[in-house]
Structure formats: structure tokens, C-alpha cells
Amino acid sequence: MTQQVVFVALGLVFVFMAVITPQMLTLRIRVLKFLHLRGLADWHQRNFDGLVKYARLVLAAMALAALIFGIFFN
Numbered sequence: 001m002t003q004q005v006v007f008v009a010l011g012l013v014f015v016f017m018a019v020i021t022p023q024m025l026t027l028r029i030r031v032l033k034f035l036h037l038r039g040l041a042d043w044h045q046r047n048f049d050g051l052v053k054y055a056r057l058v059l060a061a062m063a064l065a066a067l068i069f070g071i072f073f074n
Contacts, residue, residue: 007070014063018056025051 017024025048032041044051 004070007066011063011066011070014059014066018059018063021052021055021059022048025055 025044029041029044032038032044
């Protein structure tokens, strides 16, 4: 596999992760409750929408960077 294919595949993985971000955050809240970290889990629930937006923004930036590196810097 060439480096270009790896970067493009990584960009697609980041895009997929941006789509399932709410489910990943919900799983994180469940794990925090399981570990009896109720305060942190409650904070995540209160700020759910903002955290999802922030995580999607970061993942979109990472996907864009990986795709740019994969396509233009070979």
C-alpha cells in the first residue's frame, strides 16, 4: 500500500467517525456511569450538543488534512 492510499483511507475513517460521534459520546457517558464517575457523566450529558459539535469539527479538520496530504503531497 502506498502512502497516498493510507492517507485517503485514514481520511475516510475520520469522516465515518464524525458520523457516529453521538453514539461514541453516549457510550462514553455509559462507561463513566459504570465507573461511578457520576459528576463527569452528568457534565457530558449537560454539554452533549456542544461536545458533539466540537468533536465533529476536530474530526472534519483531521479528515481534511489527511485527504490533502494523501492527494497533493505524494
